[in-house]
Amino acid sequence: MAADESVYIAGAFEHPTRDAPDKSTMQLHAEVARGALEDAGLEKDDVDGLLTAGVPWGGSGLPPLIMADYLGLDVSFADTTDWGGSSYVGHVGHARDAIRNGRCDVALVTLAGRPRSDPRSDDFQSYQDEFERPYGSVTLGRYAVAAQRHMHEYGTTPEQLAEIRVAASQHAQHNEDALFQDPVTVEDVVESRMVADPLHLMDCCVVTDGGGALLLVSEDVRADLERECVEVLGYGEAIGHLDGGRIDLTHTAAVDSGPMAFDDAGIDHDDIDYASIYDSFTITVLQTLEDLGFCEKGEGGEFVEGGTLQAPHGDLPFNTDGGGLCNNHPANRGGMTKVIEAVRQLRGEANDPVQVDADIAIAHGTGGSLGTRHGSITAVLGGEDR
Amino acid sequence: MSLPETWEPRPVPPANPETERFWSAAADGTLLLRECPDCGLVYHYPSALCPDCFTEAEWREASGDGTVYSFSLLRNHGDWPEDDLPVVFAYVELEEGPRVITNILDCPPQDVEVGMDVTVAFVPTDTEDVAIPVFVPAE
Numbered sequence: 001m002a003a004d005e006s007v008y009i010a011g012a013f014e015h016p017t018r019d020a021p022d023k024s025t026m027q028l029h030a031e032v033a034r035g036a037l038e039d040a041g042l043e044k045d046d047v048d049g050l051l052t053a054g055v056p057w058g059g060s061g062l063p064p065l066i067m068a069d070y071l072g073l074d075v076s077f078a079d080t081t082d083w084g085g086s087s088y089v090g091h092v093g094h095a096r097d098a099i100r101n102g103r104c105d106v107a108l109v110t111l112a113g114r115p116r117s118d119p120r121s122d123d124f125q126s127y128q129d130e131f132e133r134p135y136g137s138v139t140l141g142r143y144a145v146a147a148q149r150h151m152h153e154y155g156t157t158p159e160q161l162a163e164i165r166v167a168a169s170q171h172a173q174h175n176e177d178a179l180f181q182d183p184v185t186v187e188d189v190v191e192s193r194m195v196a197d198p199l200h201l202m203d204c205c206v207v208t209d210g211g212g213a214l215l216l217v218s219e220d221v222r223a224d225l226e227r228e229c230v231e232v233l234g235y236g237e238a239i240g241h242l243d244g245g246r247i248d249l250t251h252t253a254a255v256d257s258g259p260m261a262f263d264d265a266g267i268d269h270d271d272i273d274y275a276s277i278y279d280s281f282t283i284t285v286l287q288t289l290e291d292l293g294f295c296e297k298g299e300g301g302e303f304v305e306g307g308t309l310q311a312p313h314g315d316l317p318f319n320t321d322g323g324g325l326c327n328n329h330p331a332n333r334g335g336m337t338k339v340i341e342a343v344r345q346l347r348g349e350a351n352d353p354v355q356v357d358a359d360i361a362i363a364h365g366t367g368g369s370l371g372t373r374h375g376s377i378t379a380v381l382g383g384e385d386r
Numbered sequence: 387m388s389l390p391e392t393w394e395p396r397p398v399p400p401a402n403p404e405t406e407r408f409w410s411a412a413a414d415g416t417l418l419l420r421e422c423p424d425c426g427l428v429y430h431y432p433s434a435l436c437p438d439c440f441t442e443a444e445w446r447e448a449s450g451d452g453t454v455y456s457f458s459l460l461r462n463h464g465d466w467p468e469d470d471l472p473v474v475f476a477y478v479e480l481e482e483g484p485r486v487i488t489n490i491l492d493c494p495p496q497d498v499e500v501g502m503d504v505t506v507a508f509v510p511t512d513t514e515d516v517a518i519p520v521f522v523p524a525e
């Protein structure tokens with residue numbers, strides 16, 4: 001295949017469960033794989049590429065071996081690059097490149113986990129843990145310090161952050177699988193319990209069991225499929241970290257991944273009809289919007305006011321499934337559902353009241369923590385009839 | 387307000403050959419940073435090789451003074467004693483430059499502000515060669 005040949009997402013499946021006490025995580029992987037194959041109209045034996053991350057939960061096993069064994073796959077390509085929750089957006093880019101290079105024709109990307117019914121505490125695992133865990137460093141706190149600094153430097157308010165949750169909740173009311181389906185107001189958010197100043201409970205995403213899967217295919221495979229496919233137009237990845245103590249808590253690595261992906265796709269902001277933006281916390285969305293260049297640094301608060309993010313009429317409809325904030329954040333990793341909802345929008349299969357006229361969409365992941373290390377990954381996707 | 391007598395039951399770091407000098411210096415009442423003799427970078431965490439140029443770095447004593455760069459009050463925490471909540475999880479920008487993760491102690495949590503002047507203090511652990519550097523309001 002040529003280096004610029006088209007690669008498509010042919011199958012996308014989000015597991016309907018949000019609480020799975022009676023299933024294993026591996027079982028969920030198999031169920032979402034089956035779901036994505038059914039969606040694409042492909043057979044299990046068609047799969048010759050495998051991408052996943054976080055297997056097994058919190059452990060250091062041998063993910064490609066464990067997965068290929070359990071799922072009974074015969075693959076010529078495997079990739080278990082793990083940028084935390086943004087991994088599955090990254091896998092879209094890596095699968096595209098593998099297919100272009102002729103390493104495989106049908107690449108399966110899976111995610112599954114059960115943090116809602118089977119929470120595990122992690123232990124000292126990395127070099128950095130030694131200097132962070134003694135101080136009570138947890139994901140929530142690592143995002144809260146980013147929010148605090150953003151508020152300090154730019155005057156961002158809790159009410160502005162709340163607008164992001166409000167928009168997600170407006171979308172979630174139309175999603176019968178969403179964990180939280182009731183619309184909320186700005187007041188509801190800022191009056192919800194303070195969990196890590198300045199973040200309230202409703203600034204945080206849900207905790208859900210479940211998963212999702214994608215199938216990426218070559219042009220040849222796509223030609224034999226009935227199913228409407230979505231093209232991978234552009235991709236960019238970057239990592240942000242402490243940088244020896246020079247960390248800037250108000251910026252994410254989206255400042256790099258965004259331009260890479262937009263250049264790769266040959267698009268500009270005006271071309272984007274829909275955006276899936278990783279929403280582990282409201283501050284994640286606000287900083288990402290700035291860093292992707294939808295507004296100037298520091299003006300994210302103003303940007304999200306007035307329903308900018310609300311489908312179908314806002315200027316930049318986002319997370320129309322209700323996002324991680326209201327719908328689903330399976331395995332504490334939201335990148336998969338970001339891609340799935342972008343695919344739904346481009347196929348015209350989003351929930352009716354929030355379907356937008358979308359030809360070009362982005363899916364952006366932020367895995368890890370803004371307050372320490374994170375992977376920012378941007379994918380640009382295009383609809384079939386654009 | 388006062389400092390805890392010992393860091394336990396809060397998590398205590400397992401020192402390794404690369405980091406044990408940092409923790410034992412803390413046990414002796416000194417906050418150490420790394421400084422690169424080649425490019426001059428002063429940094430934290432104390433990795434042996436400079437993260438900018440891979441030169442073998444030297445140890446350098448920090449003044450212990452800094453300002454709060456950001457913070458959060460963690461209202462719940464499984465590793466913390468109930469009567470010591472909220473945890474003031476913070477970044478302090480040291481006088482020498484690096485922003486370091488720490489806790490602010492010896493002050494009412496609601497009084498902590500971005501920009502406030504702080505200075506280092508050390509809390510012993512049950513391990514002789516390990517103490518935990520924390521920050522308290524400057525005099």
Ligand SMILES: [Zn+2]
Nearest residue numbers: 422425436439
């Ligand atoms: Zn150097």
